[in-house]
Amino acid sequence: MLKEELVRYSRHIMLPEIDIPGQDKINKKSLAFVGMGGLGCAASTYCVLSGFGKVEIFDFDLVEESNLQRQALFNLEDISKNKALVAKKKLESLNPLIRLSAHKIKITKKNIDSLLKDSDIILDCSDNFETRKIVNNFCFEHSKILISGSSIGWQGQLACLDLRKNSNPCYECIFEDLEDEDLSCRESAIASPLVGIIGSLMAVEAIKGAIEKNFHSSFIDFDGLKGEFKKINIKKNPNCKKCKI
Numbered sequence: 001m002l003k004e005e006l007v008r009y010s011r012h013i014m015l016p017e018i019d020i021p022g023q024d025k026i027n028k029k030s031l032a033f034v035g036m037g038g039l040g041c042a043a044s045t046y047c048v049l050s051g052f053g054k055v056e057i058f059d060f061d062l063v064e065e066s067n068l069q070r071q072a073l074f075n076l077e078d079i080s081k082n083k084a085l086v087a088k089k090k091l092e093s094l095n096p097l098i099r100l101s102a103h104k105i106k107i108t109k110k111n112i113d114s115l116l117k118d119s120d121i122i123l124d125c126s127d128n129f130e131t132r133k134i135v136n137n138f139c140f141e142h143s144k145i146l147i148s149g150s151s152i153g154w155q156g157q158l159a160c161l162d163l164r165k166n167s168n169p170c171y172e173c174i175f176e177d178l179e180d181e182d183l184s185c186r187e188s189a190i191a192s193p194l195v196g197i198i199g200s201l202m203a204v205e206a207i208k209g210a211i212e213k214n215f216h217s218s219f220i221d222f223d224g225l226k227g228e229f230k231k232i233n234i235k236k237n238p239n240c241k242k243c244k245i
């Protein structure tokens with residue numbers, strides 16, 4: 001590890017669960033962010049600061065004024081610019097020791113294999129079920145770690161799915177019959193800090209996944225109004241259309 005890395009990551013290295021070997025693992029892992037909205041801005045910020053060696057960002061959307069309430073990497077000057085490209089620029093200034101790339105592209109069934117195949121951990125920060133289904137399918141087929149966040153209103157949810165093992169549940173084991181009309185986050189009301197809470201939790205799980213410590217398939221539900229976290233045990237669903245195949 002370079003001297004500047006030892007200094008930059010010293011507060012990680014002081015954690016016995018991370019130490020130098022753990023930080024080394026983080027430095028060698030590559031992450032893919034699908035979506036650079038509120039969750040993506042928060043999760044990618046902490047992942048970049050944490051030193052993940054390679055971070056790839058995928059988002060086709062442009063920054064809009066109504067995004068500025070919660071998408072913390074953007075400001076007024078970024079309006080009408082591509083979210084992935086703007087985020088890359090901002091994140092580069094936070095940590096020049098890692099490799100960042102941005103792709104102005106919509107993830108589809110056809111392109112996902114070539115775009116995400118080299119990533120170790122996929123962070124799904126998308127705002128629609130169609131993309132979630134495609135990402136889950138890819139992670140299932142390619143045995144990846146999938147960390148999926150969502151937030152709407154005062155509620156946030158986090159699914160950690162270790163799809164490297166066939167016996168573990170997938171996203172569709174939890175959410176059967178994903179339909180886009182029901183719960184698209186794109187046009188929904190949302191309390192600003194919710195994306196920060198869930199995005200930060202996604203980054204915590206990415207670190208745990210990278211260092212192979214305490215990372216388990218799990219599901220967390222957060223109610224911002226009540227101030228309550230609920231951890232829900234998840235297991236493979238015998239009726240899951242994806243896992244049945």
Ligand SMILES: [Zn+2]
Pocket residue numbers: 169170171172173174237240241242243
């Ligand atoms: Zn399943």
